[in-house]
Amino acid sequence: MVGRLVSAAPLRSVALPSVGSSRVRWVGVGIAVLLALLLPVRLAPAQDAASGEAIYRAWCLECHGAEGRGDGPAAERMLPRPRDFVGARYQIRTTASGELPTDDDLMRVMRDGLPGTAMPGWPNLGDQEKRDVLAFVKSLSPFFERETPEVLQRSADPGGGADRAGAGREAYGTLECARCHGEHGRGDGRSAPTLEDWRGFPVRAADLSEPWLFNGGMGADAIHTRFLTGMDGTPMPSNQDALEAGVVTEEDLWNLAHYVAGLGPAKAPELEEVVRVERREQLPGGPADAAWDDLPSFYFPLVGQIVQAPRQFAPTVDGVWVKGVHDGAELALRIEWNDPSNSPDPGWQEWQDKIAAALYSDGAPIPAEPLPDLLGVQFPMTPPDGRARPYFLMGDRRKPVYLWLWHSRRGAVEGRATGLGTTEVVDSGAGLTASAEWEAGRWRVVFRRPLADDDDGVLSFSEGDPIPIAFFAWDGSSGETGTRGSISAWYFVGLQPPTSNAVFVAPLVAFLVTGGLGMFAVRRAQKSYRG
Amino acid sequence: MSRAGSYLRHPFWQALGVLVGSYLLFKFGIGYVLPAIGVHSAPVPSSVLLQYMLTVVVALLLYVSTNEGRWSKFKEPLRQVMVDSDKRALRVVLLVALPLLVGFLTYGRVRADVGAPASLRSIHPAPPNQITFRGETISLTGLENPLREHGSFEEHLAVGATVYVQNCMPCHGDRLDGEGPAAHALNPVPANFTDNGTISQLTESYVFWRIATGGRGLPVEGAPWNSAMPAWEDLLTVDEIWAVTLFIYERSGSTPRTWEESSEGEGH
Numbered sequence: 001m002v003g004r005l006v007s008a009a010p011l012r013s014v015a016l017p018s019v020g021s022s023r024v025r026w027v028g029v030g031i032a033v034l035l036a037l038l039l040p041v042r043l044a045p046a047q048d049a050a051s052g053e054a055i056y057r058a059w060c061l062e063c064h065g066a067e068g069r070g071d072g073p074a075a076e077r078m079l080p081r082p083r084d085f086v087g088a089r090y091q092i093r094t095t096a097s098g099e100l101p102t103d104d105d106l107m108r109v110m111r112d113g114l115p116g117t118a119m120p121g122w123p124n125l126g127d128q129e130k131r132d133v134l135a136f137v138k139s140l141s142p143f144f145e146r147e148t149p150e151v152l153q154r155s156a157d158p159g160g161g162a163d164r165a166g167a168g169r170e171a172y173g174t175l176e177c178a179r180c181h182g183e184h185g186r187g188d189g190r191s192a193p194t195l196e197d198w199r200g201f202p203v204r205a206a207d208l209s210e211p212w213l214f215n216g217g218m219g220a221d222a223i224h225t226r227f228l229t230g231m232d233g234t235p236m237p238s239n240q241d242a243l244e245a246g247v248v249t250e251e252d253l254w255n256l257a258h259y260v261a262g263l264g265p266a267k268a269p270e271l272e273e274v275v276r277v278e279r280r281e282q283l284p285g286g287p288a289d290a291a292w293d294d295l296p297s298f299y300f301p302l303v304g305q306i307v308q309a310p311r312q313f314a315p316t317v318d319g320v321w322v323k324g325v326h327d328g329a330e331l332a333l334r335i336e337w338n339d340p341s342n343s344p345d346p347g348w349q350e351w352q353d354k355i356a357a358a359l360y361s362d363g364a365p366i367p368a369e370p371l372p373d374l375l376g377v378q379f380p381m382t383p384p385d386g387r388a389r390p391y392f393l394m395g396d397r398r399k400p401v402y403l404w405l406w407h408s409r410r411g412a413v414e415g416r417a418t419g420l421g422t423t424e425v426v427d428s429g430a431g432l433t434a435s436a437e438w439e440a441g442r443w444r445v446v447f448r449r450p451l452a453d454d455d456d457g458v459l460s461f462s463e464g465d466p467i468p469i470a471f472f473a474w475d476g477s478s479g480e481t482g483t484r485g486s487i488s489a490w491y492f493v494g495l496q497p498p499t500s501n502a503v504f505v506a507p508l509v510a511f512l513v514t515g516g517l518g519m520f521a522v523r524r525a526q527k528s529y530r531g
Numbered sequence: 532m533s534r535a536g537s538y539l540r541h542p543f544w545q546a547l548g549v550l551v552g553s554y555l556l557f558k559f560g561i562g563y564v565l566p567a568i569g570v571h572s573a574p575v576p577s578s579v580l581l582q583y584m585l586t587v588v589v590a591l592l593l594y595v596s597t598n599e600g601r602w603s604k605f606k607e608p609l610r611q612v613m614v615d616s617d618k619r620a621l622r623v624v625l626l627v628a629l630p631l632l633v634g635f636l637t638y639g640r641v642r643a644d645v646g647a648p649a650s651l652r653s654i655h656p657a658p659p660n661q662i663t664f665r666g667e668t669i670s671l672t673g674l675e676n677p678l679r680e681h682g683s684f685e686e687h688l689a690v691g692a693t694v695y696v697q698n699c700m701p702c703h704g705d706r707l708d709g710e711g712p713a714a715h716a717l718n719p720v721p722a723n724f725t726d727n728g729t730i731s732q733l734t735e736s737y738v739f740w741r742i743a744t745g746g747r748g749l750p751v752e753g754a755p756w757n758s759a760m761p762a763w764e765d766l767l768t769v770d771e772i773w774a775v776t777l778f779i780y781e782r783s784g785s786t787p788r789t790w791e792e793s794s795e796g797e798g799h
Contacts, residue, residue, distance in 0.1 A: 059705065062696035074696035117712075124706050273647035301716040306701055307745075307761040313701065387650065389756045391747065399756075466647060489718040490757060492647050506641045511634030518626045525613040 052136030055129055060137075063118065068140035070199075076361055078118045079314040081201055088141035089198055089233030092216040093149075097230040097238035100149040106134050116206075116213030152229055152240070155250045157221055161258055168259025171252040175227075175239055177260075180205035185263040186441025188340035191235075193351040193477075198233045202354040204316075206236075207338055207441075208260055212268035213318070224257040269299035269319075274466055274492040275333075277324035283332045284325065287437040287444035292334055295323045302337075302473060302486035307393060308420050310364035312484035316340075316475035320488070326451060326495055331461050333493070334446045335375060335471070342438040343408060343476030344370030356479045371476030373408040374485075375445060376423070378470040379459050381416075389468050392490050394420045402459050406434055406445050408476070414458075420483045428458040451495075466492035542605040546591045553587045576649070652719065652754035655732065658740050662748070664764050673790055674736035678773045691778025694771050699779075702759065707783045717759045724783040731785035734793055735776055742772050 056064075063078070065071040068085035075082050083090070092109055093101040110130045113121035122130060138144040172178065180195065182188035185208030197203045211218035216226050230238030242248050248256075275298045284291035301319045304312040321336040341348045349370055356366045379402045380390050388399075394417040395401035403415035403423060412434030417423045436445040452460045461467060469492060474485040538544045557575050575583070595605040612618050612625065661670045678687045696705070702721040704711040709723035722729045730738055740748065746758025763772060780787055 062692060062700075062705075072696070073693045074700060077697060077701075118701075120705055120710070120712075122706075124708075303713040303716040304701075306713060307759055309766060387648075387754065388751065391756045392759070396747070488716060489759070494646075503638070503641050507634040507638040510637040511630045514633045515626065515630035518629065522613045522622065522626070525610060529610065529614045 048132045048135035049139045050136075051129075052132035052134065055125065055133040056136050059122070059125070060133065064137075068137065074118075077313040077359070079201065079355075079359055080117055080197065080203060081199070082119070084199065085137050085140040087198070087233070088143050091231040091234060091236075093229050093232070094151045094225060095149045095229060096152045096240060097232065100143055100147055102149045102151060103131075103134065106137075107131070110134065112217060114215040115217070116210075116215060154224065154228055155254070157224070157257075158251070158254055161220070162262060164255040164258040165262040166259075168252075168255035168257070171248050171256035172259060174248060174252075175242060175256070177227075177256075180235065181208050182340065182441050184440045184442075185209050185260065186338045186340060188441030192340050193348045195235045196354070197235075201358050202351060203234050204340070207340075209264040209338065210318070211261065211264040218261070218264075218267075220254070220257040220261045223260045224253065227256070227260075228253070271301065272298055274298075274494045275322050275324050275469065277326050277331065277333075277493055277495045279463075279496055279498055280325050280327055283327050283330060283448070284334075284446075286435050287334060287336075287446045288439075292323055292325075295325055298322045300471060300488050300491055302471060302488050305393070305420070305483055305485055305487045307487075308483055310360065310362050310482070310484055312359075312480060312486070314359055315473075315480065315484075315486040316478045317473035317486040320471050320473065322471075324493060324495075326461075328451070328498075330448055330450050331495070332446060332448045333377070334444060335377065336442060336444045337375075337473060338442050339373060339438075339473075339475050340441045341373075341475065341477035343373045345477060346370055348477035352477050352479045360479065360484070366479060367481060371474075371479065371481050372410075373443065373476050374472075374474040374481075375406040375443070376415075376472035377404040377406075377447065378402070378417075378472065380468055382459060383462075383465060383467055389490060391419075392470055393487060394418070394422065394472075404432060404434075404447050404449075406436065406447070408436070408438075408443075411436070412445075412447060430458045461493070461495055463495045463497040466494035469493045541608075542595050542601050543608045546595060546605065549591060550584075550587060554584060557583050650718075650754065650757065652757070653752040654728075655737075656750050656753040658737050659750075662740055662744055664743055664769060669769075671736045671740055674739065675790075676735040676739075676773050676776060676787075678770070678777055684777075687774045687777050688781055690771065691774035691776070692782075694767065694775040695778050695782075698761075698763070698766070699775065703779075707779060719754075719757060721760070724779050724785070727785070730779060730783070730787070733788055734790060735773075735780075735787045738776050738779075738787070739772060742767075742776065 061072055062074050063070075063072045063082040064085060065075065065082070069087075070082040070084035072082060088100065090101040090105070092114065093099065093105050095102060095105070107127075107130060109119070110122050110125070110133075113119050125133070177185075178189055179191050180187075180189040182192065182205070187205040187207045189205055192205045195203050195205060206214065211223075214222065214226075215231070216222050226236070227239050228243070229240070230236055239248070239253070243250070243253060276296060278295060280291075282291070299319055299321055302315070302317050304315040306313055316339055317337050319337065323334045323336075325332050341351075352370070353368075360366050376394075378394065381400055381402045390396065390399035390401045394403075397418045400416050400418045403417055404412055405415045405423060405425070406412040412432055413425045414428050414430060414432050415423045416426045430449055432447065432449045434445055434447050436443065438444075449461075451462065459467070468490045470490050471488040472485055474480040480486075557580050561575055596602050612622055658671055660672055661668055663669070678684075695703075700711055701713040702711045702717065703709055703724060704714065704721075707724040708726075709721040711721065714721050724730050733741075741760070743762065743764045745762035746755050746760040747762050749755035749758060767775075
């Protein structure tokens with residue numbers, strides 16, 4: 001908008017005074033010449049903003065809104081909401097708290113997007129196009145005209161990475177990071193249920209054990225920048241003051257950055273399709289048994305259920321970690337996921353209402369009472385014959401699914417479903433048991449069931465053929481129930497057969513036969529050529 | 532030059548070159564290079580690769596053995612390795628290394644491991660002749676997008692854009708490249724409309740069918756049980772579906788296949 005004001009308008013107003021006396025005319029000409037000299041300089045950003053406006057209308061308007069207020073037609077299905085460019089509170093900056101971002105900061109967001117939110121990167125726009133659209137975005141707020149942002153001077157990473165992590169735990173306490181992020185950084189701090197952004201929308205304290213979803217990228221340097229500059233518009237504070245007041249030293253802050261970086265993996269977990277269930281002499285006990293530790297862990301991403309109404313566009317649970325083990329008679333699966341609330345919890349009631357108001361605008365009934373956390377593990381009723389399986393969202397009437405349903409207060413039952421929201425409890429007598437533990441923002445549930453079942457109607461697990469498996473999770477404190485929750489695609493559980501020595505026989509035979517044939521061929525060749 | 536040239540003209544090294552070249556072509560050329568230059572294709576499964584390579588070996592043996600001179604020249608390097616006394620060290624190394632390699636490959640095959648079964652699906656199965664849309668029968672044969680004939684194109688496009696960002700964006704992405712924020716957790720992944728292997732191969736009636744009935748409307752060869760594509764007849768009106776169809780073609784810069792083109796054969 002500012003872009004349009006700057007363009008042709010001033011010229012015409014200058015031409016008018018020339019009607020009067022010759023002196024006025026000369027002054028007019030003088031101003032016109034001056035303006036003409038200034039024009040290329042003034043016009044450069046204006047042109048950018050004009051072509052940027054077209055790009056904005058094509059690619060950004062639907063989320064960020066016609067006037068840039070973050071209220072486009074798609075906005076109300078997102079949390080966090082798209083940025084309000086008029087309010088101009090930016091999160092990913094290298095500048096001090098309360099300041100505007102630099103052009104480089106904005107270009108970074110355009111390149112990488114904001115992971116963990118709906119804001120994508122824009123590889124389809126060239127550098128000039130990115131600059132143009134940013135010029136337009138900046139023109140939407142009066143602040144960019146007035147201020148020139150400056151990069152906040154930070155000390156350089158002294159290195160020493162993981163060694164510093166231990167010492168960093170201290171600053172995590174001094175600076176009260178746990179108040180929002182929780183003891184282990186899983187976003188379950190005591191203030192977490194009360195957090196909201198500057199527009200009053202509920203905002204989650206980031207889960208520091210899932211750094212691949214950090215808005216500003218992972219790694220100690222990015223983290224250091226975030227907690228020194230703060231994330232304006234959100235409760236995430238700047239700690240520059242604490243540094244300047246001597247509450248913490250530069251050293252402490254780098255220790256802290258490495259500590260936080262060590263709370264999660266160094267890169268995003270890779271997706272494997274099969275949970276490899278190893279065979280052991282003895283099954284581990286409860287969820288925290290150390291016997292789980294050396295078993296391989298498999299990550300499966302979950303997303304909001306947006307296939308059938310009512311939908312959940314911004315769910316709490318974004319993935320599960322699965323471990324499996326069997327002893328030839330029984331199968332144990334441990335499913336672990338992060339959820340900052342142990343629901344139902346009246347302490348999160350206000351949060352539940354705020355999420356419902358911000359996100360559930362589809363008119364479907366919104367439960368007002370505190371809800372439990374739930375987990376569903378889905379299998380076909382029988383091992384699939386050929387490719388066909390039940391529909392991945394709880395099957396359908398022709399092909400139902402077999403479920404393990406876990407409830408945060410009532411434990412686990414077996415169930416059956418013929419579509420989303422149709423689960424019914426069936427006690428097949430297969431002997432499913434579960435033990436669960438919620439600790440500092442993380443659920444761990446161990447399911448145990450005998451492998452085989454004499455009853456023909458119930459799925460038997462056998463070694464060899466992988467069996468389809470899918471996961472569903474509901475966070476009660478975010479009002480998730482029924483079809484509103486997180487879902488996964490079909491994956492597999494595969495029970496490893498016992499490794500017998502037989503597997504070494506075939507390779508040995510192959511080695512000996514090939515070697516023998518080789519020797520024989522060489523002998524023959526030597527004989528015939530010498531002879 | 533002469534040394535390299537003599538290698539190039541030698542039937543043994545020629546055969547080896549062809550063997551390695553065709554392996555690289557099958558392994559990487561078909562699956563990765565072709566898509567990179569915009570030709571639709573997929574990696575060759577390992578069982579098929581083995582078949583291709585066997586065919587190449589047989590063809591090469593036939594070629595070198597048809598001419599007596601070429602055959603003895605071909606055997607020459609083999610003979611040297613097996614007989615010559617100055618090649619003794621190489622001979623020993625090969626006699627140990629080759630059987631080891633074979634043993635190792637065999638181990639890889641027999642080792643107990645549970646892999647995911649291949650999930651094959653037909654991406655564009657034949658559409659039905661007619662569908663029921665919320666109980667109403669719509670014939671697909673010869674069906675055109677009515678919005679291209681009636682009303683304001685710009686207005687339809689604006690409706691389509693809103694329907695798209697509110698409903699399709701989380702999966703198919705703002706850039707229409709199938710990389711929306713929910714896409715990483717779905718299998719099969721949402722269609723990439725900017726790829727010339729998707730909607731530009733289809734008539735608008737086919738796209739209407741896919742949007743209206745979603746994953747559950749697919750026939751068995753389309754693996755309907757895996758598709759997260761919603762059945763939009765539950766949530767959108769007929770006009771909204773036509774508007775979003777218009778939008779995905781317009782925004783991705785592709786054009787629908789016409790009925791004339793599709794009756795010329797090929798099918799979907």
